[in-house]
Amino acid sequence: MDTIKINETDNVAVALKDLEKGSCISVSGRSVTLAEDIKRGHKIALEDIPEGSPVIKYGNRIGLATCHITGGSHVHVHNMRTSLSEHAEYVYEPVSCPGPGHSDRTFMGYRRDDGKVGIRNEIWIIPTVGCVSSVAQKLASSCQDLVKGSVDGLYCFTHPYGCSQMGDDHAVTRKVLAALTRHPNAGAVLILSLGCENLTMDQFRQELGSWDHKRVKFLTCQESEDELTEGRALLKELADYAGGFSRIPVPVSELTVGLKCGGSDGLSGITANPLAGRFSDRLISMGGSTILTEVPEMFGAESLLFNRCRSREVFDKAVAMVEDFKRYFTSHGQVVYENPSPGNKEGGISTLEDKSCGCVQKGGSAQIEDVLRYADTVAVKGLSLLSGPGNDLVSTTALTAAGAHMILFTTGRGTPFGAPAPTVKISSNTHLYESKRGWIDFNAGTIADGANSMDEAADALAELVISIASGEQTLSEKNGYREIAILKDGVTL
Numbered sequence: 001m002d003t004i005k006i007n008e009t010d011n012v013a014v015a016l017k018d019l020e021k022g023s024c025i026s027v028s029g030r031s032v033t034l035a036e037d038i039k040r041g042h043k044i045a046l047e048d049i050p051e052g053s054p055v056i057k058y059g060n061r062i063g064l065a066t067c068h069i070t071g072g073s074h075v076h077v078h079n080m081r082t083s084l085s086e087h088a089e090y091v092y093e094p095v096s097c098p099g100p101g102h103s104d105r106t107f108m109g110y111r112r113d114d115g116k117v118g119i120r121n122e123i124w125i126i127p128t129v130g131c132v133s134s135v136a137q138k139l140a141s142s143c144q145d146l147v148k149g150s151v152d153g154l155y156c157f158t159h160p161y162g163c164s165q166m167g168d169d170h171a172v173t174r175k176v177l178a179a180l181t182r183h184p185n186a187g188a189v190l191i192l193s194l195g196c197e198n199l200t201m202d203q204f205r206q207e208l209g210s211w212d213h214k215r216v217k218f219l220t221c222q223e224s225e226d227e228l229t230e231g232r233a234l235l236k237e238l239a240d241y242a243g244g245f246s247r248i249p250v251p252v253s254e255l256t257v258g259l260k261c262g263g264s265d266g267l268s269g270i271t272a273n274p275l276a277g278r279f280s281d282r283l284i285s286m287g288g289s290t291i292l293t294e295v296p297e298m299f300g301a302e303s304l305l306f307n308r309c310r311s312r313e314v315f316d317k318a319v320a321m322v323e324d325f326k327r328y329f330t331s332h333g334q335v336v337y338e339n340p341s342p343g344n345k346e347g348g349i350s351t352l353e354d355k356s357c358g359c360v361q362k363g364g365s366a367q368i369e370d371v372l373r374y375a376d377t378v379a380v381k382g383l384s385l386l387s388g389p390g391n392d393l394v395s396t397t398a399l400t401a402a403g404a405h406m407i408l409f410t411t412g413r414g415t416p417f418g419a420p421a422p423t424v425k426i427s428s429n430t431h432l433y434e435s436k437r438g439w440i441d442f443n444a445g446t447i448a449d450g451a452n453s454m455d456e457a458a459d460a461l462a463e464l465v466i467s468i469a470s471g472e473q474t475l476s477e478k479n480g481y482r483e484i485a486i487l488k489d490g491v492t493l
Contacts, residue, residue, distance in 0.1 A: 001450055003027055003044065004270060007059030012043040012075050014057075014266055014348070016448045019044075035072040040429065041266025041348030041412065043075040055080050055350075058269065058358070060301065063351040075350070082351040084300050084337040092315045097308045097367035100381040102253065103286035108470035109250035110187065113212060117254045118184035119405045119469045120422065121245050123147075123154045123238050125190045126177055128204055129162030129197035132221055136192050139231045146239040150246050151187065152471075154235070157420055157484040163197035169490025174199055175375035176486050178207040179401035181216060182377075185421060187242030188215050190234055195222030214241045247471065253287030255469055256378055258399030258407040258421065259362040260294065262392040264340075265412025265428055266348025269358020272410035272428040272444040277364035278458040279408065279465065284366045284382050291378060291402055292363040293386040293395050295325040299336055300353035301360045305385070309368045317371035321387045328489070347412050362410065374487060378403040393417060393485035400484075406468060408461075414439050418476025420484060422468055425475065426461070441474050 003013040005027050013027045019038045024031055027046055038044055043057065049069040054061040063080040073079070110118040123146070125136045136156035147154050157180065161173045177199075181189050193201050201220055208216070217234040221227040259276050261268060280290040298305065302322055309315040329336045337352040349355045369382035375398065378384055388398040396407050396419035406421050412428040414436045427433040430445030442461055446452040452460070468474060476482070 004448070005046070006057060006270060009056055009059050011046055011049055011056045013046055014270060015040055015042055015044060016267070032072050035070060036074050038074055039348065040431075043266070043348065043350070045069045045071050045073045045075050047071045049075070054083070057354060060304075060353070060357050062300075062354040062357060076348070077345055077350050080350055082300075082337045082353060084352055088302070090302065090306060090319045092309070092312055093307050094309065094315075095307045097365060098281065098285065099310070099367045099369070100287050101285040103251075105252040105286055105466070106249040107252060107255065107466050108247040109254070110184070110245045111248055111250065112184050112245075113215070116184040117250050118187065119255075120152045120185040121150055121187040121242055122152050122185060123188045123190070123235065123242055124180070124186040124420070125154075125156035125192055126181055127156070127158055127162070128177060128191060128193040128199045128201070130158070130160040131163065131194045131197065132192050133158035133160075135221060135227055135231070138228065139190075139192075139235065142228070143232055143235050146235055149243045151239055151242050155420070155482050157482070159484055159486055161486055161488065162199040164493035165198065166491055166493065169488060170198065172375055172489075173486055174203060174207045176397065176401050178204065179375060179377055180420060180484070181208055181211075183400060183403070183420070185405060187245055188238035189217075190231065190238060191216065191218045192231070193218070193220045195220045251287070252283070252466070253381070255283065256289040256291065256403050256405050257283060257465065258291045258293070258396065258402070258404030260392070260396055260399060260407055261297075261359055261362060261410040263411040263413035263415050264344055264347065264349060264355060264358065267428040267445070267448055268410055268412045269361050270428070271447040272412070272426045273358050273361035275444045275447065275454060275457050275461060276362040276408045276410055276426065278454055279461050280362065280383065281364040281366050282458060282462055283465075284364075287381060289378055289381050289384065290364075291372075291384050291386050291399055291404055292360075293388040293399060294359060294390040295321060295387055296329075296336070297352075297356050297359040297390045298322065299326075299356055300351075301356035304357070304360050305363060305368060308366070314368060314371060318368065318385055321371055321385065325387065343413050362408075372402060374398055375401055377401070389487060391485070393419075393483060394487050396421075396423065397484040397486060406465070408465075410444070416476065416479065416481055417483060418474070418479070418481040420482060422474045423476045424464070424468060438479065439475060
């Protein structure tokens with residue numbers, strides 16, 4: 001198959017491989033001769049599209065023609081534009097969607113003393129301020145000998161914040177770091193502070209609330225004669241505590257998976273993103289939970305999600321989430337549709353609507369149970385929306401802080417990074433999978449190649465997720481790629 005028409009109402013098709021000018025393609029019983037070369041992932045006009053008329057893909061308008069486009073022509077940024085504006089009206093027209101189910105399926109996880117479940121048993125060093133990042137890194141590198149037995153790893157998560165911040169900006173840093181401290185993938189945590197920052201240790205303890213003194217230790221470097229020696233001693237205590245945990249069978253219903261895309265191309269919304277959505281539906285049907293974020297990449301496709309909200313209250317929270325993010329853009333003098341990225345465009349995505357309609361495919365078809373603010377944690381089973389930007393590192397950090405045990409990260413162009421939670425890279429095309437075998441964990445390109453159906457690929461992906469939840473490492477874990485980034489929106493003193 002050379003092309004795909006996603007929805008019967010579409011007036012464009014997508015090339016599944018590079019096609020040459022003069023080639024004749026057959027789409028829905030219609031023959032179309034290509035007026036120019038078309039690269040993989042890019043759109044082809046199936047009919048004449050008059051100037052000002054909508055370009056339809058996924059059964060939705062993804063933009064407007066800026067000139068008369070003849071059938072067989074390349075449809076992209078040179079002849080179409082977004083139809084979005086800063087203002088939109090939303091009407092709640094609920095549709096029936098499946099909610100959480102039940103399954104006897106299990107994985108091998110770690111049951112914590114507070115009843116929570118982790119899929120890793122790691123020791124985390126979390127600095128409260130960027131000034132001690134180098135200390136955290138030195139402790140992490142010099143104490144790797146403590147990783148033994150059931151301890152899966154020792155990592156530090158550095159960042160430049162925790163001081164010279166004010167108001168909500170300061171509070172967000174505090175909330176994210178506390179949420180990471182509570183994450184069940186961490187069997188034990190060392191909180192490292194300097195001592196004079198405005199995110200004080202007392203403030204952090206208050207944000208953290210109650211904690212297990214065997215699991216969480218604190219070290220203030222200005223109060224220590226030798227922070228490296230004292231830090232190692234505390235890490236030794238934490239390693240001894242974490243080493244007491246072992247993997248046991250845990251119901252799949254206790255698994256939470258974050259959904260994210262980055263470096264998308266024209267096939268992302270056809271292969272990898274719908275595959276992630278199919279997996280999301282399956283996990284929820286077994287009683288598990290998924291989290292969908294990237295609010296700016298919902299613009300133009302919001303209604304596809306909003307009508308799946310389980311109640312008017314959840315719908316109102318979803319609308320407020322989108323409107324708040326639009327105000328965030330406009331308050332900084334930016335337009336809401338300043339997207340897609342240059343790499344997205346190179347891969348065949350033309351407008352934000354084009355990108356958004358592909359992005360929301362990761363949310364599958366399940367009912368939306370809740371809407372979370374940035375730095376909030378999942379509170380109900382099923383599919384939750386999480387307020388957060390599209391930036392890869394910021395959004396995957398937010399997904400981890402929200403409670404995701406692992407993250408499914410779909411991509412058409414590839415990226416090596418890893419979040420604190422195991423990050424599963426899913427390629428939208430086989431070329432990426434074959435050229436970046438050190439990055440990509442799963443190839444959704446077989447769907448476009450015709451080698452697998454969507455259901456067959458979903459079966460294989462579900463088995464991989466269970467294996468990773470039970471201890472199999474992702475490639476980003478094997479490479480040692482683990483990092484965080486926190487959303488900053490405020491004055492730096």
